[in-house]
Amino acid sequence: MQVSVFVLVLFCLCLSVYGKNKHEGSIKHDDPMLNTETPNYKEYCVIGAGPGGLQIAYYLESSERDYIVFEKGHGAGTFYNKFPIHRKLISLNKVYTGKTNKEFNMRHDWNSLLSNDESLLMTKYSEEFFPPADVLVQYLNDYATKLNLKVQYNSTMHDILKRKDGLFQMWDQHNNAYTCKYVIVATGIAKPNHIDFPGSDLTVPYEDLTLDLKPYEGKNVWILGRGNSAYEVAQHIMGVTNFIAMMA
Known part of the structure; x- marks a missing residue:
């Protein structure tokens, strides 16, 4: 028919953070060992190297903080390799505003991240009012590279838990453990x-x-x-x- x-x-x-606990039955969340060992310690752990994660990383880098960004993809902004599916952004990229005031111009630039490098503006990458999504992917990767942000790619984190000593612990897909004082989840739209x-x-x-x-x-x-x-x-x-x- x-x-x-x-x-x-x-x-x-929607956002899905925790998922199934791969260590259930082998490591208890209140196990004393989680209070005595601090493998791969960083003060800040940022999960996700999209626009939010990279912007946070910039400020952590500028403040000389001890941090690391975990990204499950092979590069920054991998979400935008597929979405939006019609490959056009809907966020404004107004290059010609008729003004020279940087603050005014930034209000008409909805894609750029903040930094001290004026070459890292989306208006330098495209003059289209609605730029192609692939241009944003290139921009985000250049942002991470040029600003020397500490991003660890191909790292899928799971089983985030808080230990008795107040620290957070998590594992990657290879079961390597990481410990940090603060966790910032910047995964955005996940599933x-x-x-x-x-x-x-x-x-x-x-x-x-x-x-x-x-x-x-x-x-x-x-x-x-x-x-x-x-x-x-x-x-x-x-x-x-x-x-x-x-x-x-």
Whole structure:
């Protein structure tokens, strides 16, 4: 039976920090050993090398703090290697403001991070009002490299726990232990929030959408959600669809 209505669901994304405890049964969270050993100690542990993690790292570096940034990807800002799926940012990059005041211009630059290096501005990387997502990835990696930020890539952290002595301890995917006084979680949007409801098995989540317009031609499309990604998709397909309904 042919389905006349192409149903599309854009799922919200949620943050998942802890996950299943891989050490359950072998290391108890109140084990005395966790109060006597401090493997790979850093005062600050930042999890995630996206815009938030890198901005925090800049201030920690500038203040000469003892810190490390853990990033599960092979480079900075790897989230933006896939998202947004239509590869255009929706954050402003207004190069020509008619003003020379740096503070005024920064208010029209929604992508740049703060630093003392004026070459590290997104307006130096693209003149497009909505830059390509790939440009942001390049910018974030240059930001981390040029400012000598201490980022450890290919490190997926799990089992974050607080010890009796007040320190935090965690492990990477190779079961190497790390200890720190402060943990800053900067993972941002981590996992899709798949909503279960009657008919949800007939929907297509945002992360699996095709950019091919052929499946949408002449169809009625229902978009669940009215956030940024919802409007992004609606704008992409509106030229070939019969009707688009958005529900929040």
